[in-house]
Amino acid sequence: MANHSQLGFQDASSPIMEELVEFHDHALMVALAICSLVLYLLTLTLMEKLSSNTVDAQEVELIWTILPAIVLVLLALPSLQILYMMDEIDEPDLTLKAIGHQWYWTYEYTDFKDLSFDSYMTPTTDLPLGHFRLLEVDHRIVIPMESPIRVIITADDVLHSWAVPALGVKTDAIPGRLNQTSFITTRPGVFYGQCSEICGANHSYMPIVVESTPLKHFEAWSSLLSS
């Protein structure tokens, strides 16, 4: 989860999020280069005396057409690569359904058994010491780590959005439509997210908690749930 006053990304816990963080660093480096150039040109302009001697500007017009085109290519190529990477869904080991309601999530594991449960936020008054306010839920989603997981997302009433920043996932939950996303968690842990589409009075109070565990623990949890 994010620390208080955190501006940057959370630590990446999926390969897609790692790629997104790297692309972000790349984009910021390009932005630094552009800002340096602009600052220098601004300084020059402010120091120059005003004159109307310039009549021909063919060279500088060529430069300020070609240079932005190069910058756009530098940004577009890795961006498109990641975009297509995010759309790859390669034989998931588990399919999970997430249904948004006002104001809780329902999760269904229907691959092998008919398992389903609701996930409500733990109210602050009931929160044990050391737990995170407005982020904890009564029933977490448990998934096996290092396995491709497919999540099918929809909503029951109004628009919601299923988002987990550490995994690089954000998908809209739209009534009457099934949206699909997939991810792989690279390590065990607990990853927090929150509903990311305004959905009413308690929009801020329907968090998402994903617990990634080794396979044997996941099997033990699902047996417990089904019994």
Added chain:
Amino acid sequence: MISVRQQSFKLLGFLDVKNVPCARESVLYGSLGSLVVGLGHFLATSRVRRSCDFAVGGFICTMLGYWFYCRYNLAQQRIRQRMLKEGMRNKMLFEGSSFDPEKKQTGNERSNS
């Protein structure tokens, strides 16, 4: 991979040079490149204004050039790390079984000899 985060130092308020891999080296090499190109041009031509232009151009080109080179090497290193990790896991999983890659390799060597 979680790395220990140092206190951030953000260049121009947005680029965290301490925590972003390759950023610090890129800016430092860029500064060096800027100094070399700018000073070199000035020593050759004695034109201050034009030398400053070359210095800024040198900074941008050197910084971005080293950035691409460093990130490319970092990406290759990450790929090698992933392949190594998977190779080690497969070795542990399949050791002694028919899927053991070392067993297949020694089998091929025997058939070749």
